[in-house]
Amino acid sequence: MKCLRAGTLNDLAPGTCISVDLDGKYGFALANLNGKIFALDNTCPHAGGPLGEGTLEGEHVICPWHGWKFHVQTGYRKSNPNEAWKVPTYETRVVDDIIQVVIPEAEQG
Numbered sequence: 001m002k003c004l005r006a007g008t009l010n011d012l013a014p015g016t017c018i019s020v021d022l023d024g025k026y027g028f029a030l031a032n033l034n035g036k037i038f039a040l041d042n043t044c045p046h047a048g049g050p051l052g053e054g055t056l057e058g059e060h061v062i063c064p065w066h067g068w069k070f071h072v073q074t075g076y077r078k079s080n081p082n083e084a085w086k087v088p089t090y091e092t093r094v095v096d097d098i099i100q101v102v103i104p105e106a107e108q109g
């Protein structure tokens with residue numbers, strides 16, 4: 001299992017989301033929902049908008065380009081929750097205030 005350091009809790013206040021690029025090939029949207037950290041693929045399935053540069057509204061990240069909303073835990077689109085518009089999600093860990101994203105073996109290369 002591969003864990004990538006994605007920042008610290010100081011980088012991600014509750015109620016906010018950010019974009020991070022890791023290892024030169026992984027782009028994530030990180031969201032802090034009431035102190036719990038979620039990670040989604042940063043690329044919006046609509047037209048490629050950077051989800052982490054959007055805003056967090058309740059349990060959804062809002063894409064900054066056209067406003068589509070994705071659930072931070074499941075990755076499903078709020079108004080059309082089918083697989084076609086689902087954003088991949090990733091397990092996260094927080095160790096001593098360091099945020100880590102767990103990369104599945106299938107995506108390591």
Ligand code: FES
Pocket residue numbers: 044045046047048049063064065066067068
């Ligand atoms: S690119 Fe995200 S809503 Fe259009």
